[in-house]
Amino acid sequence: MQIIAKDFNIKYTIESGQPLTFFANYSFSGSKALIKYPLYEGFISIEAEQIGKDCKINAYSENYSNLELELEIKERLGLNDDIKNIYKSISTDPFMYSAIESFYGMRVTKNDIWQTTLSFLVSQFNNIKRIRRIMLCFVDKFGKGYFPSWDSLAKASTKEIFACGTGFRAKYIKEVAEKYDQELFSSYSRLSYEEAKKELMKYKGIGDKVADCILLMGYKKLEAFPIDTWIKRVLINVYKPEKTSIKELHKFARKQWGTLAGYAQQYLYWYGRESKLLK
DNA sequence: ACCCAGGCGGGCG
């Protein structure tokens, strides 16, 4: 199964701190990428070649027919997004314009809800390298090489979860895994962004930022605008809003980038980290 | 030794 993806950059997307960064195995060699992405039972394997702004993708999986796999890949990698119009809509200022230029083709991905929830429970007060190590430990210890189900983590002891290096997050992971209900969590996709966020934040360990990450990369609600330390730094230093509480920063982002704020966030985050001047 | 990382819950005023 082959896809030619226009205006898609595989490296920026894979390495952008989204769930696939955390639990996929991937390697890059020149313009080529190899990715093995664990499902609950099985894998999706991808060979991709970056050709300028476009990307040639070959994918394989025993879990899907060719037709299904194509739809699956397009959805997961954000290839259905009208990226040119998204860029046009969010490049409201020079900083964002440069950010898009620097990370051209980076997409917001759509990931399995549980995989996203677990990823961002682990992410709090943590760094990308360590999040990844912990997620790969979960795959190894609780998923038998595949992605671990909520069940397998609910059955594990807090101590076993702790042993993957989760630290103080172990109790949150255990509790959310025990309460995780696939139908209920799926039903949140039918709620508005605000209502879905309120529901997610009822779980201990899911606060404002983690909820927004789950909504953005799991539910693909593009109005979600996760505010972490980097985003806060970028907004305050570059955009100089009058009020700087999290609540006010959310308002600012919505005003600046509207319902595509989540896309803007992804570019602000990486361009902000790259530009050392903010440190 | 110190500081930080894709924050959160809990307690307080």
Next chain:
DNA sequence: CGCCCGCATGGG
């Protein structure tokens, strides 16, 4: 509401 604190761990 806003502010402050503790929290596990590893890398710079």
